[in-house]
Amino acid sequence: MKSPIISISVFLVITLSSVHAMAKSQQKDQNLIESTCKNTPIYQLCIATLRADPGSAAADVAGLALIMIEAVEAKSKEALSAQCKEEYKAVLEGDVPVAKSAVRGNPKFAEGGMADAKVEADDCEDALGGKSPLTKVNGDVADLAVVARAIIRNLL
Secondary structure (H helix, E strand, C coil): CHHHHHHHHHHHHHHHHHHHHHHHHHHHHHHHHHHHHHCCCCHHHHHHHHHCCHHHCCHHHHHHHHHHHHHHHHHHHHHCCCCCHHHHHHHHHHHHHHHHHCCCEEEEEEHHHHHHHHHHHHHHHHHHHCCCHHHHHHHHHHHHHHHHHHHHCCHH
């Protein structure tokens, strides 16, 4: 019969090894997020957006790009209004779907989709004269698209 002390010791060694491995994996994931975001023009927005998504912890660079594209999509849905319906319809029906499907295949098309999403947000803001109820959302969409584009460039 095995000694309970040996069984407990083996259990503790296995448990501590697993915890250590998980901690190293989480650190590696955080390092990927940080190193990816350092290659973007708006580091804090990148970090905040990616860390807010639980899927970022296990994502590769393409996965991080998809998370950012989804952030552009979500913010664009907020901006979809009668005032800028055509601009944000183009983002939601053209730019975002193209970017999502191309990020793991031909990232150049994903980059183009996010470049156009920024143009559409800027066009909406310009059409509204620079001060409107959509000013913040337009700026957010433009900034998120810029960050998404920068992340996608890591895949080229």
